[in-house]
Amino acid sequence: MPRETFFNLPEDKRNLVISAAMQEFSRADFKTASVNQICKRSNIAKGSFYQYFTDKLDLYVYIMSLAIGEKIRFFSDALAEFNTLTLFEQFRLLFTKGMEFARMHPLYAALGEQFSKEHDESAKSAVIKAGNNQSESLFMQMIQNARIKGEIDSEIDPLAFILLLKSLNSAVNEYMLNNDVNVINEHNQEELFKIVDSLLKIIFNGISAK
Amino acid sequence: MPRETFFNLPEDKRNLVISAAMQEFSRADFKTASVNQICKRSNIAKGSFYQYFTDKLDLYVYIMSLAIGEKIRFFSDALAEFNTLTLFEQFRLLFTKGMEFARMHPLYAALGEQFSKEHDESAKSAVIKAGNNQSESLFMQMIQNARIKGEIDSEIDPLAFILLLKSLNSAVNEYMLNNDVNVINEHNQEELFKIVDSLLKIIFNGISAK
DNA sequence: TGACAATGTGACCACGTGGTCATATAATAT
DNA sequence: ATATTATATGACCACGTGGTCACATTGTCA
Numbered sequence: 001m002p003r004e005t006f007f008n009l010p011e012d013k014r015n016l017v018i019s020a021a022m023q024e025f026s027r028a029d030f031k032t033a034s035v036n037q038i039c040k041r042s043n044i045a046k047g048s049f050y051q052y053f054t055d056k057l058d059l060y061v062y063i064m065s066l067a068i069g070e071k072i073r074f075f076s077d078a079l080a081e082f083n084t085l086t087l088f089e090q091f092r093l094l095f096t097k098g099m100e101f102a103r104m105h106p107l108y109a110a111l112g113e114q115f116s117k118e119h120d121e122s123a124k125s126a127v128i129k130a131g132n133n134q135s136e137s138l139f140m141q142m143i144q145n146a147r148i149k150g151e152i153d154s155e156i157d158p159l160a161f162i163l164l165l166k167s168l169n170s171a172v173n174e175y176m177l178n179n180d181v182n183v184i185n186e187h188n189q190e191e192l193f194k195i196v197d198s199l200l201k202i203i204f205n206g207i208s209a210k
Numbered sequence: 211m212p213r214e215t216f217f218n219l220p221e222d223k224r225n226l227v228i229s230a231a232m233q234e235f236s237r238a239d240f241k242t243a244s245v246n247q248i249c250k251r252s253n254i255a256k257g258s259f260y261q262y263f264t265d266k267l268d269l270y271v272y273i274m275s276l277a278i279g280e281k282i283r284f285f286s287d288a289l290a291e292f293n294t295l296t297l298f299e300q301f302r303l304l305f306t307k308g309m310e311f312a313r314m315h316p317l318y319a320a321l322g323e324q325f326s327k328e329h330d331e332s333a334k335s336a337v338i339k340a341g342n343n344q345s346e347s348l349f350m351q352m353i354q355n356a357r358i359k360g361e362i363d364s365e366i367d368p369l370a371f372i373l374l375l376k377s378l379n380s381a382v383n384e385y386m387l388n389n390d391v392n393v394i395n396e397h398n399q400e401e402l403f404k405i406v407d408s409l410l411k412i413i414f415n416g417i418s419a420k
Numbered sequence: 421t422g423a424c425a426a427t428g429t430g431a432c433c434a435c436g437t438g439g440t441c442a443t444a445t446a447a448t449a450t
Numbered sequence: 451a452t453a454t455t456a457t458a459t460g461a462c463c464a465c466g467t468g469g470t471c472a473c474a475t476t477g478t479c480a
Contacts, residue, residue: 005427028329031242035468045429050469117327119238153419160408164374167381171373198370206416209363215457245438255459260439 002062006052017042017052021063026110030060030123057126064115064127067108074101079138087146088204091165095172095196102176113173139165168199212272216262227252227262231273236320240270240333267336274325274337277318284311289348297356298414301375305382305406312386323383349375378409 006014020041024033035056039049053059078097082090102109118124139162146152176192216224230251234243245266249259263269288307292300312319328334349372356362386402 008427029239029242034466036466046431046469047429047471048427051427056468150419153415156412157405157408160405161412163381163385163405164378164409164412167377168374171377171380175373195367195370195373198367199374202366202371202374202416203412204416204418205363206412206414208414209360218456244436246436256439256461257441257459258457261457266438 002053002058003051009052013042013044017044018063018066021059022067022107022111025060025063026107026114029114029118030056030120033060035059057123060123061126061130064111065130067111068130070105070108071101071112074105082142087142087149087151088200090142090146091203092196092200095169095200096193098169098172099176099192099196102173106177109173110177113170113177116170116173136162136166164203172196212263212268213261219262223252223254227254228273228276231269232277232317232321235270235273236317236324239324239328240266240330243270245269267333270333271336271340274321275340277321278340280315280318281311281322284315292352297352297359297361298410300352300356301413302406302410305379305410306403308379308382309386309402309406312383316387319383320387323380323387326380326383346372346376374413382406 006017009017017038020038023041024038027033033056035049036046038059039046053062075094075097078093082093085093115124115127118127140158143152143158143161147154147158216227219227227248230248233251234248237243243266245259246256248269249256254262263272285304285307288303292303295303325334325337328337350368353362353368353371357364
């Protein structure tokens with residue numbers, strides 16, 4: 001965690017540092033990301049940086065925990081009405097919410113995508129320890145519930161299903177990031193929703209001719 | 211392409227350089243990968259390296275094209291008998307062949323996985339220009355054929371389907387790399403085949419209760 | 421005002437990087 | 451044996467890195 005000095009900073013300055021760090025960590029992986037660049041971009045001296053944070057990892061974990069928190073807050077509304085929805089609707093909501101999140105917070109989404117590719121094991125485990133892994137358990141819970149309600153075939157391997165969902169989630173994320181999400185328009189949006197529906201249709205009904 | 215000097219090298223030495231480069235490029239992305247390390251590991255001087263290759267990118271593209279070539283050669287047998295198989299069997303063969311490839315050539319598989327995460331645009335486009343993109347077009351062809359044969363629902367969006375297959379392929383790859391493929395045993399193998407079958411079953415029949 | 425603590429600063433360090441080049445060695449041809 | 455060409459070498463360069471530290475500046479009490 002950042003030192004007290006950092007939290008004593010005027011809000012503007014603190015946010016500037018956070019924003020610069022997010023830009024940097026969404027641009028490059030942990031090793032490549034540059035403390036010097038973060039300092040330059042937020043107009044603080046190198047020495048100040050190391051007064052706020054013990055080291056680069058300290059900042060990295062902090063930034064990631066901020067992003068995770070934001071995402072959880074963003075999804076919590078959707079999760080509230082989950083009980084009233086079918087599994088199909090639940091996943092549809094989850095995907096569309098995910099797309100909305102990526103559109104509204106492209107920086108956070110880029111951070112997540114960057115993290116999923118992170119090589120540095122110490123950085124990875126430090127972030128995970130700081131609180132993650134909730135998406136997998138959420139998926140698992142959804143599947144269990146749907147099973148009880150008799151919505152899905154009992155022969156489906158839940159692990160395979162989760163593997164499929166996770167890889168899809170990452171693919172959609174990447175797609176959103178590569179096709180500049182900021183210039184998204186109604187036409188793009190329509191198209192994206194169509195793809196999501198197509199995907200979900202495949203997942204629920206399969207591709208076999210009836 | 212490497213200079214003539216490189217191809218004049220005795221085979222042992224040349225292979226040592228190639229092997230060292232593959233190790234390095236499978237370990238780290240283009241920017242992080244170290245020419246110094248490659249030199250050390252293959253017992254050649256820095257100066258020699260730059261007599262063999264114009265720069266790091268030159269070596270990178272060469273190594274990747276070797277890996278791509280190896281993979282194509284490996285798959286060509288499977289592709290030959292494609293006409294006699296159903297789409298399900300085709301994909302099953304493709305996945306199992308992919309797993310076999312990753313098991314037999316973990317270094318090549320790691321290179322591919324590393325490349326799929328590559329950030330450096332110049333490195334990426336240089337490799338692609340050197341001949342890639344065949345997997346996507348292969349998938350597309352398979353789907354078209356199956357459509358004609360009436361094996362898949364005509365309402366399936368081929369693009370969504372390909373997105374799904376590509377993300378799955380990458381997920382399986384990653385899974386194989388993380389769970390040390392070298393110590394694979396019959397038990398693991400059995401389990402992997404089961405997961406692949408589960409995945410394909412979902413894709414073909416969907417998860418909905420019948 | 422003076423004393424003391426908190427915070428800001430950037431020159432500096434050791435290190436690793438990709439790439440260069442003058443020089444040494446080996447191989448070949450005359 | 452001599453001249454010429456191909457190859458091997460590692461010290462060296464400029465640069466960017468994460469991190470340190472002696473010192474300057476500011477804020478806060480008495």
